[in-house]
Amino acid sequence: MSKYSIYCNGDISEQKRAELLLTGQQRILDMMANDDPLNDILTELALTAERINPGIICSILLLKGNQLFHGAAPSLPQEFTKAINGIHIGSCAGSCGTAAYHNKLVIVEDIATDPLWADFKHIALEHGLASCWSIPIVDARNKVLGTFAIYHRTPATPTHEELKLIDTFSSLASLALGHERTKRKLEESEQRYKSLFKYNTDAVFTLDVNGHFLTANKAAIALSGYSRKELLNMSFTLLVVMEDLGKTLKAFRETLNGSPQNFEMCFQNKQGERIHLNITSVPIVVNENVTGVFCIAKDITDRKLYEEQVHQLAHYDALTHLPNRHLLQERLNQTLSAAKRDRHMSALLYLDLDRFKVINDSLGHDIGDELLREVAGRLLTAVSDTATVSRLGGDEFIILLPKIANQDEAVTVAKDILENMQTPFNIRSYELRITASIGLVFVPQDGATADELIKRADMAMYEAKRAGKNTCCIFAKEMEDHALQPALLENDLHHAIERGQLSLYYQPIIDLVSGEVSGMEALLRWHHPEYGFISPGIFIPLAEETGLIHSIGRWVLRKACLQSKRWQEEGFRPIRMSVNISMKQLQERDFHQHIKSILDESGLEPQFLELEVTESTIMQNEQTVIENLTQIKALGVRISIDDFGTGYSSLSYLKRFDVDTLKIDKSFIHDLPDHHYGHVITTAVISIAHSLNMNVVAEGVEKEEQWKCLESIKCDAAQGYLFSPPSSVETLQPLLETGRWNERET
Incomplete structure (x- = not known):
């Protein structure tokens, strides 16, 4: 036996030690079963060990964070217990601090000479402690909960039996601590359960x-x-x-x-x-x-009522409470599917009031609004319950007849509506007479999509206007052929600028964090004296094909820059002006010089101009385009990718061109937040774009839930009919004066 071993000190036999261990363990387990205080259980544990091996002094420390605190030490001098209370664990922090830090048994035979006690030996020696063996107390996952230590007043090293004793009591201590933790969790659960009911x-x-x-x-x-x-x-x-x-x-x-x-x-x-x-x-x-x-x-009653109000605003016209364009398109799509599936006929009537503008301008908008409500009421009485009567805006209405026996049935409905309108409207003190022009298309033969059917019904309505008003015209293919005949339109497009038929409308871009107007997109409009507003989807490709896009594009850029500068001079906060640029323009070798010339003429600073190009344009990797984009960026002008998601959709490739802004195409936004894949794709695009230091703008935002979803996934900005349709300078004046979009006003 080692000269330091003191295991056999005293007269206690091996049998007596075994009996003391057994009765001590049972007493400790009984204390746990009785939910005695943890301090009492740990104290009894230390005393039991000391009874089994007289001459040793036991200490139990509990780990909290990276410090050891007093748990039980009934035989240690109180001054020593206080001195080591709160000791930080570490690689050289006495026996207990080191054991807890490394999660292993630490045996110090002589505190006076062992380097682990270099910083603490004066405390131990002062109180007559000469050696210390310490083992970590761990839980089932081997997480350190504290330490169990044995001190001696003389230098000593443990025997095999003493090591077993240390291990046994550290296990008992682990059991006691685990019991206490379980008891505390149960008490907390019970308290939470009571709190759930009470509070x-x-x-x-x-x-x-x-x-x-x-x-x-x-x-x-x-x-x-x-x-x-x-x-x-x-x-x-x-x-x-x-x-x-x-x-x-x-x-x-x-x-x-x-x-x-x-x-x-x-x-x-x-x-x-x-x-x-x-x-x-x-x-x-x-x-x-x-x-x-x-x-x-x-x-959630209030939330449900709010959702119903939001649904009402999103799907119904605020003035007449008729279905709006959005709900009409939903029902028209359903009708299209049913008509194709069941092989029955449906009809669409596009109605526009004749001379409504005269009444509205001369008698005021209040009278005009009341007249529109009265018209809506008459239209509802003129059709069956299965029909949808909707208001597109202004004095335009669309009636959807989901199932008709033949074309004559739809013509009869149109005639009944025109006859119904013959009766004067009594609005306040006025007796108002008004007529209507109706365009009629049949589903599905006159169009494969909702947009196509509405457009063709609109064409037929304008034919009714040209035929003298107060009549109904059925769509015929010749109307579209005439309206879209390239040779006729090309000749008119040549003179559109000089005749003042082209104009710019502007759609605000709203910062989703601050609600401020962060930019405007300039949108070209052509008001033809005969055909009315012609879709950009028709005349822009024609302009590109004929080469007119070069002169028209420079006109748009110049007018947009001058307008942006004018707003600044009028005292409005400077915002970015976005202008769409075609592939044809970027193929001009001196296009960047045109940009510089227009900026110099207008006085607009380059950072307030953003040029929008489609992703397919720059993906073609044409040398002239690349050089122009590089020179444009050198001027300080920003580059934006429009309609992202409709082409190659390669974010890493776009970064080669130092793109500033990414505009997510409205097709991804349309079904947010309900469409899972659209939500996932949009979130991923925003995240990756941000990692590449690109600003992200969502296009085509029409519903509040789309705005809220985009805001939650950290989209930077958005534009769409929820905030404002493309509008004239005069219409945008109030928005520019406040400088921010207020959802309560929508």
Whole structure:
């Protein structure tokens, strides 16, 4: 035996030690079972070890963070206990600090000479402590909870039996600490459970396996309108409205089967009020058996009402309460599918009031608005309940007849509407007479898409105008052929600038964080004296094909830069002006010189001009285009990629051109936030673009939920009809004066 070993000191036999260990373990386990205080259990543990091996002094320290704190040390001098309380663990922090730091047994035979005690030996020696063996106390995952240490008043080294004793008592200490942690968690869970019932402002209740109320907090009782006595033992299903009963019972059964549920339903309280709830239900499990259901119900009635209001605003015209363009297109798409599937005929009537502008301008907008409401009422009475009467805006209405027997039936409806309009409208003190012009198309033969059908019905309506008004014209292919005949349009387009037929409209770009107007996109419009507004989708390709795009493009750039500078001179905050540039323009060798010349003439600083090009334009990698883009960037002008997602969609490739802004095409935005893949793709594009230091603008934002979704996924800015349609300078004046978009005004 080593000269330092003192295991056999005293007269205690091996049998006696075994008995002391056994009774000590049982006493400690009994204390745990009785939920005695942790300090008492640890103290008894230390004393038991000291009884088994007289002469040793035991210490238990508990680890919190990176410090060891006093747990139990009944035989250590109190001054020493206080001195080491809060010691930081480390690679040279005495026996206990080092054992906890490295998670391994540390044996120091002589504190006076061992380097681990270099910083602490004076404390130990001062209190007559000469050696210290320390082992970490760990949990089932080998995480250090503290240390169990044995001190001697003389230098000593442990025998094999003493090492087993240390290991045994560290395991007992681990068990005690684990028991304390479990007890604390149970107490916290119980307290949270009580708090849920007592303090939760949401309704909290439990149901038995038959769906009867077992318990309910004050919020649940108040929500139901019943007294506690009435509510308890009542079946929850008695409160559920009939239309939601099926899904509620399904959720209840799924919960009883062990699957937590989250669902929305509506119930009717004792007073007859309908209340919408969002319910989270989880099974109550006792001894592995489901004995009931625990529910937390949040009152979402206000949210539901708000959603209904949002739906109303998104799908219905605010003035007439008729379906708007968005809802019309949904129903028209459904009608198209049904017509193709079932091989029946439908019809679309495009109605525009004759001379409405005269009434509106001479008698005022209030009278005009009342007249439009009256017209809407008459249109509803003139058609069947299955028809959709919608207002596109202004004095334009569209009537969708989802199923007709033949073309004559639709013509009869149109004639009835025209006859109905013959009766004067009595608005306040005025007797107003007004007529209408109607364009008629048939589904599906006159168009494969909703947009195509509306456009052709519009053409037919203008034919009715040209035919003298107050009549109906059926669409014929010749109308489209004439309207889109390139030779005729090309000749007119040559003179469009000099005749003042071209104009710029501007659509604001809104910063989604601040709500400020961060930019304007200049959009070219052609108002033809005979055909009215011609779609840019028609005349821009024609201009590119004929080479007119060069002169028209320079005119657009010059006018947009002058307008941007004029707004600055009028005192408005400088914002970026975005102008679309075609491939043809970028192929001009001196195009960047034209940009510089226009900037010099207008006085607009380069950083306030942003040129929009399509991704397919720069992906062609044409040398002239690359050189122009490089020279344009050198001027300080920003580059934006328009309609991103419709071409190659290579973000890394775009970065080669030092692109500043990425505009996500409206096709990705249209179904947000409901369409999962659109949401995922949009989020990914924004994230990658930001990592490449690109600004991201979403196009075609028409609904508030799209705006909220884009805001949540960190999109920088957006534009679309939710904020403003493309508008004239005069119309945009109020928005520029405030400098920010206010959603309450939309």
